[in-house]
Amino acid sequence: MNVFFSSGVFIFIIILSVAVCVRLRKKIALSKINFRNSTKEITRRFQDVAESSGEWIWQVDACGRYVYSNSVVEKILGYGTQEVIGKYFYDYLIPENKEEIRRAAFEAFSKKESFINKKIRKDGKVIILETNGTPFRDVKGNLTGYIGIDRDITERKRAEEELMRILSLHDATLEATADGILVVDLNGRVVSYNKKFLQLWKIPESLAAAREDGKLLEYALGQLVNPEEFIGEVRMLCANPEAQSSNTLRFKDGRIFDRFSQTEKIGDKIVGCVWSFRDVTARNKAEEELKSAYEQLKATQLQLVQSAKMASIGLLAGGIAHEINNPLTGVLNNVQLIRMVFNDKQKFNMNDFNDLMDSIEESAQRCARITNSLLNFSRASKGVFQNISLNDIVEKVLLLIEHELSLENIVFHKKLRQHLPPVKGDVQLLQQIIFDIINNARWAIQKKSGKQGGSVTIETDTDEGNNSLFLSIADTGIGIPKENLEKIYEPFFTTKSAGEGTGLGLSIVYNIIKEHGGKITVESGMDEGTVFKIVLPAVAAQK
Amino acid sequence: MYKDIKVLVVDDEKIVRDFFKRLLSLLGMDNMFAENGYKAIELVKNERFDLFFIDVRMPGLNGLDTYREIRKINPEAASVMITGYAVEEILEQAKREGVYSAIRKPFDINQIKDVIESRVIGLMEKVRGGEKNVFGKRSQEQNSYLR
Incomplete structure (x- = not known):
């Protein structure tokens, strides 16, 4: 009986167990179906969200093979979704550093970091992408792949590069110019300067690096012959930021700089002032030398004219002597003639006498005219x-x-x-x-x-x-x-x-x-x- | 004695010619004038002169060339070169070519008188030596002094 009872209990337990098992199984099967359904739902929803995104969203398996891509890929790579599925993400990398990027990519994915890479579009154009990826695991925690986003940053990169290029060009220009350049903001604070500026003003690197404008100004002013004038200029420029000005700075060591300033604007807004300094000591010296050479040349030319005139007089000497001696004969001999007549006590015809006097006078006047002309001609200009x-x-x-x-x-x-x-x-x-x-x-x-x-x-x-x-x-x-x-x-x-x-x-x-x-x-x-x-x-x- | 001498003055300068005219007239000498070399040559072709005063520097024919031309026509005449400006080479050349004397302007009246006198004495000596037709003025007749 005990055995029977025991057997009955056992069978009951078995039946119960089976029933429970069946139920459980049913429940499990149901929950499996539910689970399957919900996973599909999640995937569908994820894909919906992915499709509506403007970014290229993808999923690769553990080996990096695309298992999903939204349609944005076509906009970015030029390939359709179906063309991409089954391809490895690194298939599209530019060949130059493909292997390097491939390795870096998996590392970045694991660290959930982004990385920049260049891919080749279907039309052959190279584009720059910023890729973000994150590992994707199953319930057991096994890595099944990666899910991520690619952003086309070609334009941004190009703009950045252009900006860098402009900046470096600007720097190079600033350094290449023969002028010392100092840029100050509206409050008079030093924004930028080139090496030439430090050289010209003999400013030690340490002082410049300290960026203490007060000390810098003090150091600079100490070198000027007339620092007050310079301060006045600075004040004037601060008060009238629109003003363009230039002046000459004289240094205690004898150097001369031309200073020129121009407002710096962003759009229409004045943001500061660019000051340029040029050492014109040599030019000024050359100009002064040129001026003095010109003066000398002018003096030489006057001398030359004078020499030419003196030479002309030499050339004329014969003629001039003749010209003077003829009327002199008229004066001298006619006077002697009168004396001769008187001495001989000859009777003098008054008409003849008057003629003689006229002749003497005319002769003397002619002498005077010629000597005057000669003097006038020979006089230095x-x-x-x-x-x-x-x-x-x-x-x-x-x-x-x-x-x-x-x-x-x-x-x-x-x-x-x-x-x-x-x-x-x-x-x-x-x-x-x-x-x-x-x-x-x-x-x-x-x-x-x-x-x-x-x-x-x-x-x-x-x-x-x-x-x-x-x-x-x-x-x-x-x-x-x-x-x-x-x-x-x-x-x-x-x-x-x-x-x-x-x-x-x-x-x-x-x-x-x-x-x-x-x-x-x-x-x-x-x-x-x-x-x-x-x-x-x-x-x-x-x- | 000056009266027997016939003089030709060649000078482009009127002042000089006027002076000679007065002096030679006062001395009672026969005088003629030419303002340039060409005119002088024309005169010499027609008349005989005993003494010439010739300016060295003249437009046209200069004094030396004038002297050369005159001498060809009237070889025995004496020529006195007068010059306002001493061109030594010309005067040297003139002396080599036998001019009688050279006087520089402005000259002293006595220099002229002296040269005339010396010429007269020279001519008189020729007369005394029996030479005939010594004085230009008296070439056709006896000169008053000798008479």
């Missing part, structure tokens, strides 16, 4: 411009030269317009140019006709209304070949043989006329004679 008569100058030069040239059978024809307005000029210099041109005419006539001589025609008149006057000097000489016409004003250009001329005459003439605000033109040809025409501004008549 002081560079003083005054109102003068062009005709008067012509007459004075002719007084000295006319007789001398007449000995060479050179005849002067004067066509001087009377009542000309004056010109503003230097008598000595203008006499010299007339003399030089006549002297050239004389040489040209001798060259062509020898003792036969020729003629020189001097004409003065107004030119272009009454605003200017002209003086033309025409000769019947040998003329200037066309090819030489452009060179005649060049210093040392001459066709005369050594000893006949220095080649300086016309270059001096040219400079003198330029100094008088006039111009000189020449018309000539071989055997055609030469005409020099000088135009000088007339002094306006006073109303």
Whole structure:
């Protein structure tokens, strides 16, 4: 019985157990179905979310093979979702560092870090992506793959690179410039500077690195001859940030800087000021040297004119002595004649006596005129411009030269317009140019006709209304070949043989006329004679 | 004695010619004038002169060339070169070519008188030596002094 009972209990337990088991199994099976359904749901929902995202969302298996990709992949890689599934993510990496990136990728995934990589699109274009991935495990914790996002950062990267390039270009420019550059903000704080700035101002790196603007300013001011002036400038610029300014800074050590400042703007907003400093010590010195050389040259030129005049006087000495000695004979001999008559107690005809006195007086006056002209001509120019008569100058030069040239059978024809307005000029210099041109005419006539001589025609008149006057000097000489016409004003250009001329005459003439605000033109040809025409501004008549 | 001498003055300068005219007239000498070498040569072709005063520097024909031309026509005449400016080479050359004398301007009236006197004495000596036709003025007749 016990056995029976026992067996019954056992069977009951078995049946119960089976029933429980069946139930449990049913429950388990149900929960499995539920679980399966919910996983699918989650996946579906995940995919829905993934599809609606603007980013490329993917899932790879443990080996890195795409098992899922949303359709954004097509936008990014150019491949469709189906084309990607089954491919390894590293299949799309650029070949240069494929292996390296592949390894780095798995490491980054495990650390849940992002990494930058370059992939090749279907159309061959290389794009830059930022990839984020995270390991994906099953319930048992086994790694089944990775899930992640790729963002196309090509444009951002390019913009960054461009910015870097601009910045480095900016830095390079800043450093490459010969000027010292300092950038300050609106509050006067130092924003940036280049090495040249430190060099120019002899600022130690340590002081610059400390970025203590007060100390920096103090250090800089200590070097200036006139620091107050500089501070004034700085204040002025702070008060008027729009102002563009420049000035010269003098240093105690003798250096000179040009300072220039310009506002720095972002858009329309002033954010600071760029100061540039340039060491112009050498340039200033060169400029001063140039100026002094120019002054010296000017003085030399005046000396040269003077030497040329003195040489002319030497050339004229014979003629001038003759010119003076003739009237002197008239004075001396006529006086002796009177004495002779008186001594011989001869009866003197009063008419003759008056004639004699007239002759003496005229002779003496002629002597005076010639010596005055000579003195006037030989006097060194002081560079003083005054109102003068062009005709008067012509007459004075002719007084000295006319007789001398007449000995060479050179005849002067004067066509001087009377009542000309004056010109503003230097008598000595203008006499010299007339003399030089006549002297050239004389040489040209001798060259062509020898003792036969020729003629020189001097004409003065107004030119272009009454605003200017002209003086033309025409000769019947040998003329200037066309090819030489452009060179005649060049210093040392001459066709005369050594000893006949220095080649300086016309270059001096040219400079003198330029100094008088006039111009000189020449018309000539071989055997055609030469005409020099000088135009000088007339002094306006006073109303 | 000056009256027997015939003088030609060649100078482009009127002042100088005027002075000679007065002096030579006062001395009672026969005088003629030319303002350049060409005119002088024309005169010499027609008349005989005893003495010439010739300016060295003249337009056209210069003094030395004038002297050379005159001498060709009137070889026995004496020429005195006068010059306002001493061109030594020209004066040296003139002396080599036999000019009588050279005087520089401004000259003393006595220098002129002296040279005239010396010329007159020279001519007189020639007369005494029996030479005929010594004085230009008296070439066709006896000179007053000798008479």
